[in-house]
Amino acid sequence: MTTPLLHVADLTKNFGGLTALAGVHIEVRSGTIHGLIGPNGSGKSTFINTVTGVIPPNSGQIVIDGRNVAGLRPNIVNAAGIARTFQNLRLFKAMSVLDNVLIGEHRHMGYGLGSALTMRNGEAERHVKDVAMGLLADVGLAHRAEAISGSLPYGEQRLLEIARALATQPKLLMLDEPLAGMNPTEMDRVVAILRRIVARGVTILLVEHAVRVVMSVCDRISVLNFGRNIAEGSPQEIQGNEDVVVAYLGRRRHVA
């Protein structure tokens, strides 16, 4: 039994009187694609926002690679090894595609304000640009490097978000509905990219509504409903789970 890469326990988040997360627990094993599904409003996005430090949890533990990051600021959580994409695309729209990825690399640049003034950053800047171009090539956006990111079509903006998150060199990549608004061809392309990312040793937590894709690509799946865990298991187990079917479709009405 190996310790999980991400261990979330008793995670609770209240917005005023509304309980968005009520003691959620999730374990993500290293080297897997872990699905997180649930009906609208079940707390999936709140889960990602809480884990990544965008909103502080009321209570609970978030342990990444042995370190508890619950309630820490987003940049600290990122440094601990968690990167993310956003459901409602949040690229740096006024900046170029390349610059967006370079922002992801910021923490690893190894040169700061001082060397910026003394002109000693030329070599380092070239290196980070090479890395960024490699990441763009991985998601098929290398030819768009100089474009303004806000001008890209929707699907490409989603791919850029993935490249930008990977640039932070995460252990765990949390993807918040990366397939939303994509056609089947684009979806296949993203799935192929996800498999490549995992093959390189990055673990993925995938929040997604496209059930067909989730079932085919995920190793394990957790299901939330009304901010609580209702099921956890392999795709086969989830498909056969009574509670999950009820959560998505409602209870069968018994005819007298």
Place this chain on the structure above:
Amino acid sequence: MSRHHPFYLAAILAAIVIPPFLSDYSLHLVIMVVIFAILTLSLNLISGYGGLISLGHAGFFLIGSYTSALLSVYQGWPFWLSMPTAILLTATSGLLLGFPALRWTGHFLAVITIAFGSIAQLLSVNWVFLTNGIDGVSSIPRPPLPGISLTSNVNYYYFVLICLAFIVYLMMRLVASGFGRALRAIKDDETAAACMGIDVAVTKVSAFVISAAIAGFAGALYAHYIRFLNPDSFSLDVSIRIFMMMIIGGTGSIAGSILGSFVVYVLPEVLRPLQDYYYLIWGVIVILVMLFLPGGLISLGSVLRAKMAARRDKLDPQVGSTETLS
């Protein structure tokens, strides 16, 4: 960018060649333009690139001016010691003002910075023991420079011009660096920037400290030029003026800051003979620039080119038809 080079080259040449032939009054104006250009660049760093509004830059300007002036007049410090001290002290005040900027942005930050500027000015009026109050500080010496006398205004002009060149170089390096990129990312989307590992707090406070330090430097240059300080020179009006220079010239543009300083400082002087109509015409010009050139006067060239290109496309139906096919 290379398209603009002839224009920039001409502007730089003009700035070097023309001033010795100017009248005393015009020379005074261009010296002030250069000092205000440094101030506008300092504001542009936090507002134009970082998206943090400051209407308190007159406060930094004041602290820089008074520190260098008081140290040289009452303590006998040479400029080359009082000026760095002024920069250090202004940077420290920028550090203190940087912390509110972490919690508040937009209008709230604007009001907080206005308050900062007002406090600085009130201190200079009421802390008579230190600042001599409304009587001000006089007989501030020009900086000593071996071989060249800076008591001549032409020489002082070239001195501040070299200082401006240095600040422009500094800004270009900063903006192109990882720090500048992080600052622009924060302006675009603070949450996303933080999630990508950028320390928003450190970046914002650093920007405030650097901005304040540059404004303090401008203050020292001003004090030793004008040789007499009193609190009137550092009102809210001055903060707003610096802000206007940035907006009219071009937010987030280094050349725009310099152009904006020139236009906002010199144009009212040119319009002054119009007397009663002066404010009216000045107001109309400002509104027109804001309406039609949101990127400031510096964007005039690219806006015109885009307009002409659009007109060409309209006149040439061949271009239109191929575009609809593709």
